Amino acid sequence: MREVEVIIYKDKKKAIYIREKFCKGCGICIHFCPRNVLEFQKKVNENGHHPPYPKYLDKCTGCNICTLLCPDYAIWINKNLSLNKY
Ligand code: SF4
Ligand code: SF4
Numbered sequence: 241m242r243e244v245e246v247i248i249y250k251d252k253k254k255a256i257y258i259r260e261k262f263c264k265g266c267g268i269c270i271h272f273c274p275r276n277v278l279e280f281q282k283k284v285n286e287n288g289h290h291p292p293y294p295k296y297l298d299k300c301t302g303c304n305i306c307t308l309l310c311p312d313y314a315i316w317i318n319k320n321l322s323l324n325k326y
Contacts, residue, residue: 249293250297253319254317257318258314263315265290274303276296277299279293281293302318
């Protein structure tokens with residue numbers, strides 16, 4: 241089975257993972273993010289859709305709403321990076 245690339249955006253505390261190939265550019269994650277963290281990228285994925293990226297990663301609280309609402313399992317969060325050292 242071919243692996244699908246996952247793009248990782250992270251700071252010291254948290255990481256946002258985006259499987260761009262799965263994204264259909266519906267914008268649900270962008271629209272419902274309570275902190276307006278996400279924006280569409282200008283580039284398109286191989287299916288012609290604009291995936292999101294965290295324009296304001298520092299504002300992300302790790303609430304997980306984007307993860308729960310994405311219909312295509314294309315975005316998810318780890319808000320406890322500091323706990324994963326071992
Ligand atoms: S985890 Fe919450 S705050 Fe962070 S990008 Fe997703 S919806 Fe926005
Ligand atoms: S909700 Fe999922 S499919 Fe829709 S734009 Fe966001 S990452 Fe892409």
